[in-house]
Amino acid sequence: MRELLEVKGLTKIYSLGSIFSRIKITAVEDVNFEVMQPEIFTLAGESGCGKTTTAKIILGFEEQTSGMVFYRGKPINELRKKDKIQMLREIQAVFQNPFSTFNPLRTVDSYFYETLLNLKIVSSKKEAEKKIEEKLAAVGISFEEFTQRYPNEFSGGQLQRLSIARALLTDPSLIVADEPVSMVDASLRMSIVNLFKDLKEKYSVSVIYITHDLTTAYYVSDRIAIMFRGNIVEMGPAEEVLSNPKHPYTQLLRESVPEPDPEKRWGTKVVLADTEHEEYLRIGCKFAGRCPSAMEKCKKNNPPYFKVNDVLVKCFLYK
Amino acid sequence: MKVLKDLLRDGKFAFGFFVLVVLVFLAILSFFSPYDPYRWNVVPRDLPPRWPHILGTSSRGQDVFWELCFAVRNSLVMSLIAGVFSRIIAILVGMIAGYKGGKTDRLLMFLSDSFLVLPLFLIIVLIGSMAKARLSLVSLGLLLGVFGWAWDARVIRSQVLSLRERDFTYTALLSGSKTLSLVFKEYMPFLTPLIFATFIGNVSWAIGMEITLAILGVFRVEIPSLGTMLQWALNYQALLLGYWWWIGTPVVTSIMLFIALYLLSISISEYLDPRMRIQRIGKSTR
């Protein structure tokens, strides 16, 4: 196992608002992690905690405020400058919102042909068709169903699967998959997740799997990082983190997963934040406002990471 | 051909297309004109429409129909050049400014703001006078093109600004699209209705400008065009003297031209937008 991707001290600050009211949001705050080859690395956490932003920075679509991303030990941006096509072949992505992934005014298949031809993976249309058919089969869509259709003619789940199929076209080494199966039924979800697993095992493909679905995360991923308001609050082997969550937020998260069992239903009610801004503006631990075991210092100081077994936890409880 | 057939099924397109074909036909017909458009007094003056002068004759002793043929040809050439040329600049500047952002954006917007602010009228008079009114149709078209893009570039830019935030931009990037192909393939379809609309606006502006310039003498009034034709008819008070065929011909023709362009643009935009196309088909078969 080699290190494929390393994220070091990644920070991204957005400023929002008009002339009169300006707010700064630290969407990603000093995030560090690495992805091995092969590995399925899961990023999970509350909506709006910075997962997509992290992914976009890795993909080079957003510029970080500070921090670095290394790919195979080299700064990723330099690699991109040197050989863009090669990097595109190696790193591919699936976006979160399937409805906006494809241009509504273009047919979906055009992206497939473009990917193959632009990145010089095939040299003829014939070859391209063969390749496309193969990848579509992996996500359960037939070639006929797919040709010459516009995005709005597909359901959300179909679009997600198409998006995955497109990412697979280049046979990448790293797939950044941002909630790739959120709109897919359990059975298909399984087959896609299994596909990731197979890719990892057979072709040493690494996946950064961003998801809200912790059961599949548990099922496929090797390691998991739980994010909250721009920070990784807990990171470690998926089994350990999910079966034995340490950070109060992870605990809440774990506890909130609905069991597919009509007998087991939730007990207490959860408290939700109204807007994200107030939590972003916190100085200390961002979860302090909702944390059942919050202490004075949590509100004032930003907790550092503590290592518990294989797991990193950003919480004063583990001091 | 297939596309044309599809489009022709739409009444709007069919009508616009028909008008345009007629106009183009007239323009081509001008090559077979029995009269030199620069010569006056070639037919009896002030005759109402009657064979062989199907659109009558003018006070200059010209046949209105044949004058119209030349006028249509020249106006089409001039305004299309102006329209297309300024569209090209507007699209390039707008797209690049919107897509690249940052310094490029600022520079380009500074440029277009400067163009917006300049008193166009004054500049055209200046250039016209330096060219000693020897402007040809083509160069007039180009000149108007150079001055007709700034505002539209701004509009296009603002659209691109929002488009580039949509995820499909990233999908296209991941598919290895280069900047230009990305901008054109991904954003262009969204901008077509807008571009068509500004194109029509620009063409009508160009024709109006041509009339103004002809009046000012920056452009030669003898070159037959819809603008100069109208100008002559007005000068000779065709309106008050009841020579309706003389003044009516350019007015009706130019209105028809714009209606045709408008209908075509609506129809094509609808066709390009799959959502609307489907609705259209849905409607037509209900």
Add this chain to the structure above:
Amino acid sequence: MQTVIETQDLKSYYILDVFGKEKVVKAVDGVNIKIHQNEIYGIAGESGCGKTTLLRAIFGIIDPPLRLIGGKVLYHHDGQVYDLYALDPTERRSLRWKFVSYVPQGSMSVLNPVVKIKETFKDFLNSHLKGRTKEEYYELAKEHLKGLGLPPTILEAYPHQLSGGMRQRVTIALATLLKPKVIIADEPTTALDVVTQRGVIQLLKDIQSTYMNTIVLVTHDMGVHASLSTRIAVMYAGKIIEEAPTSKLFKNPKHPYTKFLINSLPRFGDKSRRTSAPGSPPSLAALPPGCSFHPRCPYCFEKCKVEVPPLREYEPDHKVACWLMEERIA
């Protein structure tokens, strides 16, 4: 148990023109369901099987290319039965939100971005209640939010200032504003993290228990179904293939597809490989003859390939559309 909405052999297809050739996507193909009062009716099924389309048909928003091909949707309201598609547009409009309301899929982006939330509330109230002042509407909206445990301050916010979960809950609040008999919710929690999802589901549940009304819920998350729905229908390729009370369905799924669905659910503490239904979902534009699941069904036999199995009640409250069941009885 009183029925509030029922469909009779509802058929709604997308009719497309693909380069001159007509193409028919049979998204809802002969659906018969009866939804009762005071239940949470869950709909599950493969992605692209027509759930959203079914909801739209039930709710009555059929825009081209979607078209109603046949069948009826009946609303039971105030002791009267309304045939939805026989009503004129104004009547239909008057039933909306008062009798049935809708939370569309992707409802995070359905709020008008340039007005404050309170304006949206006002518009919904204003369109269905007559003759009150603006302030009264705001007051009503505030009351309503308070009743649902949502902070009334959000009324002053613009949609983009709210978190996704909050927006989702605003649309749910909007849907319950006039205390309709039925709320149709299409994947209200997709794209939310589990904590927020839990909040949203709690909200739905509270609403249901407070107003004793009906919720029709579509979601892929079987966990959500398990914890919320009282009855579940499973759709496959435009048809309902199984319908049963939640516990029965989870304990004893009968249709092979449902079985795959339930069994493929991963669980914590169990990392063993899960299998899902083999093959890929059929294209609704070119369905296989007979039972549309037969090409993927491990128990398929000849009859399946020819004849479409009817949805029958094999056990009390448990309906299945599968020839296997038929066999078993026989």
Add this chain to the structure above:
Amino acid sequence: MNFVKRYLLPRLIIYFLVIFIGITMVFVIPRFLPTDPVLQTIARIRAQGAYMDPEAMQKTIETLQELYGLKGSIWEQYIKFWNRFLRGDFGPSYFQFPTPVIVLIKQSLPWTIALLLTTTLLSWILGNVLGGFAGYFSNRKWGRVLDYIAMIIRPMPYYILALGLLILLAYIFPVFPLGGGYRIGMRLTFNLDTIVTLLKHAFLPALSLLLIGIFVWFQAMKLVVQSVKTDDFVKYAEAGGIKPATIARKYVIKNAMLPQITGLALSLGQIFSGALITEMVFSYPGLGTLLYNAIFTGDYNLLMGITTMSILVVTTSILVIDLLYPLFDPRVRYK
């Protein structure tokens, strides 16, 4: 603070740069024209036959150049111009010598503002509202009728339209006066009669401008609406049984307004160039004729006066719109 440094400051720099370039161009361009204000003045005096001895002419030219401040290099003149301009003075008009430019502008400005500001705003509002509704209810009959009217009126040469209106409503049906700002020989005092007269005289010019203006905005708005009306939030509102009129107004039009607002800013700026043809056809007082004459008589100072104002207004309104965008669309952020 970051906002000031990263956005406002560069924006302001561009603002002043555009103004500077614009004004400089307006200073330079006329001086390249073959029109010489002195010779134009003389030509005008003589045009109808006034006699001037060829000898005397040279002397007159020199005196006038002296008086007009046109002696000296273009640089000296340029610096003098800025000196004066920063004190808010544009100097005397050449052609209407020695009347100060400011006086001339003040004479015409109220008329232009009153006519063009109202028609610009009114046509903007009406055009957008009508366009919005017609776009949203595009398959209603009245919407289609409006569409046809727009299609015909919009490409109509303005001159023809104005003249047509005049002939129809002042000649065939003499309801309105043939022209002018008020009755010939009338003394303007503040009373009802004056107001009625002013309105009556402004009616036709306003109508002609409105007709074209409304339908220009109408078509633009309709186009934008076409895409807005398929947006999710509109579909949702429809599903929610919100009254169609409310949807059109608050959901569709309000969201389609953004590009239109920018357009308004620009047309407000153009007010200051006046409406030449309107003024000509309806003999209505205003800046248009003033500017036109300034160009063709080489009246540099007057030209500078009018165009500088126009430049200031255009740039300022673009700036203001840029800064106020978030008020119209809360989502907009400064990059």
Add this chain to the structure above:
Amino acid sequence: QLDVPRHETFITNQLTGRVGTPGNFNLWVGWKWFDRGLHNLLLEPLWCVEYATGEIINALAAEPPIYNEDFTQLTIKLRKGVYWSDGVPFTADDVVYSIELSKNTPGFAYNSQMQEVKSVRKVDDYTVVVELNKPNSRFHTYFLDRWGGFRPLPKHVFEKVADPLTFEFNPPVGTGPYVLHSYDAGGYWTIWVRREDWQRTPTGMLYGMPQPKYVAFVTYGDPAKQVLAMVRHQLDAADLTMETLRAVLMKNTTARAWRKDYPWTVNIDPCITGITFNNMVEPFNNKEVRWALTLAIDIVEYAANAFDGAVTLSPIHIPLTKAYMDWYFNKLEPWLKEFELDLGGGQKFKPYDPTAGQRLAEYARKRGYPVPKDPNEIKYIFGPGWWKYAPDVAEKLLIKNGFKRDPRTRGWLLPNGEPWKITVYCTNTNPAHPAYRNAFAVAQEWRKFGIDVDVVVFDQPTVVQQGNFQVSSDWPAAEPWGGHPDLYRVLNPFHSQYMVPIGENAAWGNYARWMNPKMDEIVEKLKVTDWNDTENIIKLGIEGLKLLVEEMPSIPTFNYPGVIAWDEYYWTNYPGAENMYAQPYHHWPNFKYMLPFLKPTGKK
């Protein structure tokens, strides 16, 4: 529409359009829209030309100018009993003050001309003596009003003013029969009211009471608007275009033109129109080329293209008004008939065509217009004759000078073999103006002849003034006085002393940049001929005109075809062709002398 009684008001349009400085009546500084009533109602000149009758009216002056032997002293006798409109008597003091003020104020009207004055003094209240620095037999013409002239100003008003340049002169004080009633601050109209003491003005003394109590000058803007106004009887007199005139006559039964029938146009305008060559550029510096181009013109077609034939042709460089016909043309005609051109190879050609007027009349008849039969009447209406249409002769002349025809296209080639392309420059953008019509008409003729002609219409007189043109449609020669046979004004600009290289301003009246020692001689002689010695003046004039014909530096075509329309609804007895008691234009200074003759119809 009007706030003064309509039947007591005479409404006219304002020729020069909207007034830029409506509140400023100081017409001695800059351009002041004189024709809004300033020079035609408010002020009287010393003398005024009357070209309808061919006389000079002594207005504020009591008699013609009196020069001493060597033309260094001018004595002006003033009319007695004239009062300014504010009740102050008009005296020699006013004239002396006016001259001195102008002389001492740069920027003032006639400032440069008044530098010739050594001293000016009053002999008595009604006599002024001007001493000149050097002889000038035409000094008094500065005071001769002919759409311009130095008019005396009220001393008692101006002497109180600190800066006469910025002084607005509002309310204005004048010696004419009307005073200001009201004006539009927007510059679209000015209304004048008759003075109670109109008897104390030259107009009153000479012609009696001006009939209309009010006179309104209104700018209608578009010419079409004037038609509408006139048809609705909201406009009594308007200068129109040929086409708008026809529209008015068609729609308004009480409207009339100067001539009641076709060709309607005023043909007594003291102004000749035509085509000017730039004699300083090739090939127009060649007299034979100029003549060839003249002979390539079919003047009937030319007149038809320009004004549908409604013009009075003139083959010489002065307009053939009634007066000039008598003074000059009739004396010149025998010579014209015998005049010959040398075509080379011993061939001669007599270019004069005495039937041109007849032919033009024939054209009109064909167009269906009623045309008199009497050849003498035709001579006065359409002109006596013009130059022959002789393309064959023109061809010979050109070939003689090395021009060739392109064998393929039949187009003309310059001697150097290049295609001949002529640009005709028109500095008047008003499409109804004769300069505009001449430009296009000549282009038609020359195109037919095989030359590639381009017309450039551009409102930049300086281009022509500075000689950056080939051919222009500016006046072929300066306008004569109109009311006096003296041709000093026409011939003087051709004097070689004013000649400047291209790029500098040519003398007005000689944009052709032509000179000839013989002309210098004639002008020198004219300079020392007394204004009142008409016999010798005419003799010299004829010599000058002959020289211009021989050289043809510019082509005269026809009289300025003035178009004036009157509505006889409220007022009648206009000075039409049948009753030429005065010149017909309301915008000329003579307007005030016409008003006493009008008769109200009594319509309310």
